[in-house]
Amino acid sequence: MAFAAIHPEAGRVDATLPDLGCGMSWDAVYKVRPRVALRCPACGHGVHAKVSSRKLRYFAHDPGRPDDCVWLNESLEHHLLKLELATSIRAVGWHAELEVRAPDGSWRADVLASSHDGNHRVAWEVQLSPITDDDIADRTHRYRRDGIGVCWVSTADRIPWIGSVPSIRVREPEENQSWTVIDGVAGFRYADGAWNLMTDVALVDFIGWVLREKAIVHQVLPRYRRIWRGSPDRYVRRHLIWTSPHSIDEEARHNLMRQRQEEWKRRKQEQERAAAQRRKAEEEARRQEEQRQREEREAAERAMREQRWAEQRRQWELQAEQDRLRREAEERHRQEQAQAAEEERLRQEQREQQAAHHWWAEVSAAQDQQLRTAVADPVWKKEAIRLTFDDHGPTAECGYGIPIYRPARWGTQLYGVLRPSPASLHRVPHSVPVFVRNAREAQLLTESGAIEPDRVIHFDLPDYEQLSLI
Structure with missing residues (x-):
């Protein structure tokens, strides 16, 4: 619509x-x-x-x-309220246009009221949906930048931004009544020293006040921002209100009176402070004398305490030195144990390397190739997968056996280990199979109990090379 x-x-x-x-x-x-x-x-x-x-x-x-x-x-309520605003503006003798957009698109007024000479314009914005304080302040600034006044209008029960921008809350008419303003307009009563909200102003009257500048936006002075509303909320806080120039003058006059009262109170407080300072000076003189006598007694007691503390510190220092010597001895013992363990590890590694050297010396290059063929051919024939043997030969990580790899989706994976050394089976990765030439070699690997028998696979190959007869 x-x-x-x-x-x-x-x-x-x-x-x-x-x-x-x-x-x-x-x-x-x-x-x-x-x-x-x-x-x-x-x-x-x-x-x-x-x-x-x-x-x-x-x-x-x-x-x-x-x-x-x-x-x-925009809801039907939004459209009806815009229509009511336009009708009221025209009723007070101003020109009203609905849904007017700025030439540069920076704003879009629901209703734009213009004087007949075109020198004064006021935008009337219906805001029924939630909006942040920052957004509504920014949109208000855009109107002011173009020299256009603005008033935000809502029917909601609770409006977080009312009082932070020029705004009012209105009530829908009942039966033959007219639209009324129930929040956003206030008058100042000097006798009460407070602003009072006007909660029953005809919308058309309020619009006439604004357009004729009988009601203007006023920044409430900080001390008067608690505004009397009456039941049920009693007081509300407002920074901006619509009011008359007379009320603004009354607020300024009351504020001046309050300032004079505060000045009188300030001078009286200064006199009271001066008298209090004299009494305080006399009390301070008495206190200082008592303090001097007390300090003399405390100095004597402090000298005795320092003497006792000096003796105690000597005992602590002696105990600390003994503890330091004990920790140094324990550290030396720990380092000696670590060095002995490292030496034993190196000797063990050397023994394993020698055992692995003798282990592999038992087979010739031809026997090695024969075993590789026995491992790889069945896999190729059955699965069409070509196994690869590590080019570096026996590795410590595989118990000084030769790692065997098979292709995987993302590279290769360990398939098994060829002839790990019986002395280094604890280095063989768990769960992978181990391949040896024959039952004798299999028995050498399993008799120590370091590897499960079902992981050891042999091929009944002879221990020695067979000579061909020509």
Whole structure:
């Protein structure tokens, strides 16, 4: 729903005005054939004239409307309140336009009130959906930057931003009553020294006050920001209010009176402080004498305590030295044990290397190749997978056996170990199979109990090379 549209010849037309704002009757756009090519001012999509069940004239989007048009998200309450604002503005003799956009697109006023000479403009914004204080302050600044006054209007029960920007809260009419302003307008009573909210102001009257500058936005002085509202909330806090110049003068006069009172209180307090300082000086002199006598007694007691503490410190230092010597001895013993363990590890590694050397010396290159073929051929024939043997030969990580790899999805993985040394089986990775030439070699590996028999696989190959007869 929108109250404005773009006519292909007359330009912008306003459904709330009898002549549509351009000297044209409603019948010129409503149910005419061929239909007038009206467009939405916000999104440019086609619109057509309609009349609601309440006899409200407006423009509705044609089928296929864009979802991001700003006017599609406005409720019926939003539209009715905009219409009420425009009607009230026109009732007080000002010109009112609905849904007006800035030339540079920096703002879009729900209702823009303009004086007949065009020198004064006030934007009236209906804000029913939640908005942050920063967003509403930024949008208010955009209006002020272009020399346009602004008033935000809402019907919500609780408005977090009211009083931080020029704003009012209104109440919908009941039966034959009119729209009323119930928050945002206040008057200052000098006798009470406080602002009082006006909770029953006709909306059309308030709009007239604002446009005729009988009501202006006022930054409340800090001491008066607790504003009397009456039941049920009693007091509310406001930084900005709509009020009359007379109330602003009354606030300033009361503030001046309060300042004079505070100045009198300040001088009286200074006199009382001076008298208190004299009494304090006399008490301080007595206190200092008592303090001097007390310090003399404490100095004697302190000398005795320091003597006892000196003896105690000597005992502590002696104990600390004994503890240091003990820790050094323990550290030397630990280092000696670590060195002995390291030497034993190196000797063990040397023994394993010698055992591995003798172990591999038992087989020739031909026997080694024979064993590799016995391991790799069945896998190739059965699975078409080619095993690879580590080019570095026997490695310590595999118990001085030769690692066997098979292709994997991301490289290779360990398939098994070829002829690990019986003396280094504790180095063989867990769960991988071990391949040897025959049952004798298998028995040498399993008799120590360092590896499970079911992990050892042999091929009944002879211990010695067979000589070919030519």
